[in-house]
Amino acid sequence: MNDDKLTLYYYKDGLTQNERLEITNALAADAEFAARYKALCAALSQLSDAGPESIPTDMMHRFHDTIDRASNRERGSAPVKSPPMHFWSFFWGAAISAALALGIGIGVWFSGAGEVGPDSGGPYVVGVTPQVDIVPVVFQRSIQNYLRESERDITDLPLDAEADRLMLILRLIEQNRLFEKAATQNNSPDLARVLRAFEPILVRLASDDIAPEDAEALRAQLSFELNVMLTKLTRDTSDGRLSNSEST
């Protein structure tokens, strides 16, 4: 992936939803790539701090060329279907950010702090005006997939291996936050509330002094609620109860 694409990603400009998703996934999965992006962010941040007159001419040309190329490509390209979601690619990003949050001693949930760079909207936020009562199809598919995957993860959660359980739960919490944010921004406040309600249970489940029977009860509760939500979404989609849009 070249720096031009990363520059556009930084400025949230000129990339399709799929391209942005691809970069987000790559950043979460590849530490070297993430470090390269961090360095680029630092450079671009300095550029914006220093004011326009201090930007080197060649860099400005390069940036303009990048914008031009992207806008030409956008004009000429047909809409592309979304690729399948790679949930496991979020694993390390999730674990690291959650561990950082724990490390600084913020023992609360739902923290929106700690996001790096200007692009913090999460990968499943579809560009829809909040006032319009439309739930985009891409988001619906993503959330159904997420609920299915989470239910599977919760069922397979190793209750006897503390470290493994903690890592998996940290990942689930991070994903849950992403989807809660996405639900809010995609006209689904009811879904956002349910996802928000999952987090305290996940936090309790991550506790190292939880009794096995309590852990089992929490796991069963989460599993039930995930399944109910999945059933509800499927029902609403097939009944046409959810007004939706193919636009991304």
Place this chain on the structure above:
Amino acid sequence: MKNFRKTLFILTAIICTALAPQAVAQSTDEDELKIAALEALMAAPPERALPIAAKVLASDNSDDVKERALFILSQIDSPEAHDILIRTAQENSGELREEAIRMIGIGGNSVALSQLVGLYENGDEEVREAVLEAYVIADDQEAVYVLAVEASKSGSEEDFESAVEMLGAMGAHEQLRRLRESTGISESLIEAYAISGDADSLRELALDGSDPELQEQAIEALGIVGGDAVNATLVEIYRNSDSEDIRESAVEGMMISGYDEGLLEIYRSSQDPVEKKELLEYLVIMGSDDVWDIIDSALDGGL
């Protein structure tokens, strides 16, 4: 006769003990079946699901089964479903009540949410915690703000701190700023500003020397927010302050923020060996990439 009674009692006890696991197992199986049925109930239209869920709740079922029925009700947007949730929260105790409160948060109905205030005022610590959690789930920042104000008025420090902490987690900048105006600044508010990422409020407090202790906390809290502007402020505070404690807080802030470049800059510009020694310790803790060059240079006798 006495012996007969005793024998009968022992026999009864044995029979009960022998049958107990089977009864428990049967009950568990029954519960599992009921829970599976409730799960499937969500596929039905809400008008058909509601009376069935209500019946489960009113019948002699285990708390586990009733709690699942509560979740189904939370997903039905009708006044009747909201009423059942409120009644369950008001008329029950223990986990079932707390779960009903959580479901009111998930349901997000404003009328039902407003009923939680009464439960909060008259409830024990667990109920108050559940109500607060419900407001966070519903993202009702104003309700949490009101609880914080009331807790401050009644002098309940613990409740105030819990509410403020939640406002921080909710990113309720506006409500937190209003709280500062109405209750004055406090350690918990500073923490909440940090958690919510309100760098502007923290910067203002970090530059206000009227209460040095709170100023130090605000400076360190800036480090949690982080970012270029915050880092620049921390360096500025360090350079402009004559107070040892404030400078130390600024360094702590930079360490929390991970701004080793700033510390390096200060280290390189300093001509004071004592100051350099202290800064070097921080840089080592931070694992800065340049720290080995500095150590090398210090060992060579360079400042």
